[in-house]
Amino acid sequence: MSGFIRRCVGVVLVLFGVMVMIFVVLRIIPGNPAAVLLNEHVNSATIERLTASMNLDKPLPEQFFMYLAGVLRGDLGQSYYMRQSVLSLVLEAFPYTLKLTILSAVFAWVLGIGIGVISALHHDRLPDYLFRGVSLLGVSVPVFMVALFLQYLFYFRFSLLPLVYDGSFESMILPAIALGWNSAGSVARLTRSSLMEQFGQPYLDTARAKGLTARQAVLTHGLKNSMVPVITMIAMQFSGMLSGAVITESVFGIAGLGKLALTAVQTRDMPLLQGTVLFSALVISLGNIIADLINVCLDPRLRV
Amino acid sequence: MMPVVKGISLEIPRRGIVGLVGESGCGKSMTAKSINHILPSFAKVTGGNMLWHEDSGEVCDFTLLNEKEIRGRCGTDVAMIFQEPMTSLNPMMCIGDQIKEVLQIHKLEKNADRAKERVIEMLDAVGIAEPELRYKAWPHELSGGMRQRVMIAMAMIGSPKLLIADEPTTALDVTTEAQILKLIRKMCDEYKMSAMVITHNMGVVSTLCDYVYVMYLGNIMEQAPTKELFKNPMHPYTKGLLSSIPRIGNNPEYLETIPGSIPVMKKQFKGCEFCLRCSDDIQKCFFEKAELKKVGPDHYVRCHVAGGEEE
Numbered sequence: 001m002s003g004f005i006r007r008c009v010g011v012v013l014v015l016f017g018v019m020v021m022i023f024v025v026l027r028i029i030p031g032n033p034a035a036v037l038l039n040e041h042v043n044s045a046t047i048e049r050l051t052a053s054m055n056l057d058k059p060l061p062e063q064f065f066m067y068l069a070g071v072l073r074g075d076l077g078q079s080y081y082m083r084q085s086v087l088s089l090v091l092e093a094f095p096y097t098l099k100l101t102i103l104s105a106v107f108a109w110v111l112g113i114g115i116g117v118i119s120a121l122h123h124d125r126l127p128d129y130l131f132r133g134v135s136l137l138g139v140s141v142p143v144f145m146v147a148l149f150l151q152y153l154f155y156f157r158f159s160l161l162p163l164v165y166d167g168s169f170e171s172m173i174l175p176a177i178a179l180g181w182n183s184a185g186s187v188a189r190l191t192r193s194s195l196m197e198q199f200g201q202p203y204l205d206t207a208r209a210k211g212l213t214a215r216q217a218v219l220t221h222g223l224k225n226s227m228v229p230v231i232t233m234i235a236m237q238f239s240g241m242l243s244g245a246v247i248t249e250s251v252f253g254i255a256g257l258g259k260l261a262l263t264a265v266q267t268r269d270m271p272l273l274q275g276t277v278l279f280s281a282l283v284i285s286l287g288n289i290i291a292d293l294i295n296v297c298l299d300p301r302l303r304v
Numbered sequence: 305m306m307p308v309v310k311g312i313s314l315e316i317p318r319r320g321i322v323g324l325v326g327e328s329g330c331g332k333s334m335t336a337k338s339i340n341h342i343l344p345s346f347a348k349v350t351g352g353n354m355l356w357h358e359d360s361g362e363v364c365d366f367t368l369l370n371e372k373e374i375r376g377r378c379g380t381d382v383a384m385i386f387q388e389p390m391t392s393l394n395p396m397m398c399i400g401d402q403i404k405e406v407l408q409i410h411k412l413e414k415n416a417d418r419a420k421e422r423v424i425e426m427l428d429a430v431g432i433a434e435p436e437l438r439y440k441a442w443p444h445e446l447s448g449g450m451r452q453r454v455m456i457a458m459a460m461i462g463s464p465k466l467l468i469a470d471e472p473t474t475a476l477d478v479t480t481e482a483q484i485l486k487l488i489r490k491m492c493d494e495y496k497m498s499a500m501v502i503t504h505n506m507g508v509v510s511t512l513c514d515y516v517y518v519m520y521l522g523n524i525m526e527q528a529p530t531k532e533l534f535k536n537p538m539h540p541y542t543k544g545l546l547s548s549i550p551r552i553g554n555n556p557e558y559l560e561t562i563p564g565s566i567p568v569m570k571k572q573f574k575g576c577e578f579c580l581r582c583s584d585d586i587q588k589c590f591f592e593k594a595e596l597k598k599v600g601p602d603h604y605v606r607c608h609v610a611g612g613e614e615e
Contacts, residue, residue, distance in 0.1 A: 211409040
C-alpha cells in the first residue's frame with residue numbers, strides 16, 4: 001500500500017516536471033504567438049495590446065506560476081485560437097482517442113499474444129517462421145504506411161470499409177488496425193520469447209506428471225508465468241498509442257487528442273498544447289500504475 | 305543420437321520400494337522420466353518395454369502408449385515428485401489449487417467443495433500445519449521441506465500405484481531429509497503403493513529401500529536387496545560408493561573417493577564403462593562388456609572380476 005502511495009506521489013512529480021518542460025520549450029521557440037494569431041498585416045500597437053492581454057509581457061516565472069495556479073484550480077486556460085476553455089476541448093477530444101486506443105490495443109493484444117503463443121508452440125517450424133516474418137513486418141513498417149495501405153486496400157480496392165472516420169464503428173476499424181499494427185508485432189515477439197523461456201521449467205514437468213499434455217501444461221501454467229513482461233510492455237504501448245495517435249488521427253480524420261495537439265502546434269496555441277501534453281502525461285502515468293496493479297494481482301511474488 | 309541409458313532392466317514389485325543409485329549424469333532421471341513420458345524434447349525412447357501389471361492381471365506396455373493415454377495414467381497410476389521443490393511448483397498458483405488440479409484433470413471429484421476438502425485432508429496427511437490456511441499459500445511463502453510435502457500431497461491425491469521420487473531430498477537439509485523420507489515410507493505403507501527412489505545418497509537408500517539398483521553411465525552395475533548390498537558389495541563401483549560414506553567412530557584424515565569423474569561418452573564403447581576408474585584394471589575390461597551374473601539370491605553384478613571368473 002505504501003508502494004502505491006509512493007507511486008502516486010511519483011505521478012505528481014512527473015506531471016510537475018512535464019509542466020515545467022513544456023512551458024519552457026514553448027517559450028524558447030522564437031516568435032510571438034499574438035503576432036501569429038493576428039496575422040502579419042496588423043500594426044504593432046495592436047500586437048502589443050494583445051500580448052499584454054495574454055499576459056505574455058510578464059516575466060517567465062510569473063507566467064508559470066499563474067499557469068500553475070490555474071492548473072491547481074482545474075483551469076487549463078483559454079485556447080488562443082479556438083476561444084474556448086482548454087479543459088473542455090481536451091475532454092471533448094479524449095473519448096475519440098480513448099475509443100481508438102482501446103480498440104487498437106485489443107486488436108494488438110489478441111493478435112500479438114495469439115501469434116506469439118502459436119509461434120512458441122511451433123518454434124523453429126513453418127508456422128513460427130511465417131509468424132516471425134509477419135511480426136517483424138509489424139514492428140518495422142511505420143504507422144502512416146500501414147494506414148495508407150489499409151485505406152487503399154479496404155476502401156479503394158474492395159470498398160469494404162469507410163475511408164475516414166464518420167462516427168460509426170466500422171469507420172474505426174481501419175484506424176484501430178493501423179495504430180495497433182506495430183504493437184501487435186512487438187507483443188507477438190515478446191510473448192514468443194517469454195513463453196519459450198518457460199519451456200524446460202521444472203513446474204511444466206510437474207504439470208505433465210499430473211496428467212496434463214505438454215500443450216495444456218504450457219497453455220495453462222506456462223502462459224500465466226510468461227505474461228508479466230508482456231503486460232508491462234502492453235501498458236507502455238497503450239501510453240504510446242495515446243500519444244502516437246497523432247498520425248493515425250490525422251490520416252483518418254478523427255477529432256481526437258492527437259489532432260487537437262497537432263492543431264495547437266500549427267496555430268502556436270500555447271495553452272492548448274500545454275493542456276493536451278499535460279493530460280496525456282496524466283493518462284500515461286495512470287496507465288502505468290494500472291499495469292503494475294495487474295502484475296501484482298497476477299504474480300504473488302510481487303506483493304511485498 | 306547418443307545412447308544415454310541402455311539395456312537396463314528394473315523390476316518394481318507391488319508395495320516394494322526400489323532404489324536407483326548413481327552419480328550425477330548416469331541416467332537415473334532419464335530412466336524415471338521415460339516412464340511417464342516427460343523426457344526433454346531432445347531425448348527419445350528407442351526400444352525396450354515398460355510393462356505395467358494391472359491389478360486385473362492385464363499387462364500394459366507404457367512404451368506403446370500415446371500422449372493422451374499416458375497422461376490418463378499420470379497422477380492416478382504413476383505419480384512423481386522432483387528434486388527441486390521450489391521450481392517444480394508453479395510460482396503463480398496457490399498450492400491448494402495446484403494439488404486440486406490433479407482431481408480436476410482426472411475428474412476424480414466433481415463437487416468443488418468436496419475437492420477442496422480432500423486437498424485440505426491431504427495437506428494434513430503430509431504434515432502441513434493449519435492446512436485450511438495453507439491452502440491459499442503461495443509456493444514462495446513455504447520452506448523447502450514444506451514445498452516437498454506439498455509435492456508429495458500432489459502426488460498422493462490421485463492415489464497412485466507407483467510413486468517415482470527423483471532425488472526427493474537432495475535440495476533439503478539433513479533433518480528435513482529424515483522427515484521427508486519417513487513421510488514417503490509412511491505414504492507407501494498407507495496407500496499400499498510401490499515406489500522407485502532415485503538418489504545418489506546411500507543413506508537415503510539404506511533408510512528407504514528394500515532393493516537397490518546401482519547405475520553407472522546408463523548401465524546397471526549391481527543389484528541386490530539393500531541389506532545384502534551394504535553387507536556384501538561386489539562391484540568395485542559399489543564398493544567405492546560405500547567406502548566414501550563417512551562413519552561415526554572412524555576418523556580418517558581424508559574420505560575415500562572414487563578416482564576420476566564420469567567420462568564423456570562420445571561414441572559407443574565396447575568395454576566396461578567403469579574400467580577407466582576401476583581399481584582392478586585387467587585388459588579384458590577394455591574390450592569386452594561383462595554380462596549381469598548371479599552371485600547370490602537376488603544379487604547380480606556386472607563385472608569380469610567380482611564374484612569369480614565367468615565360465
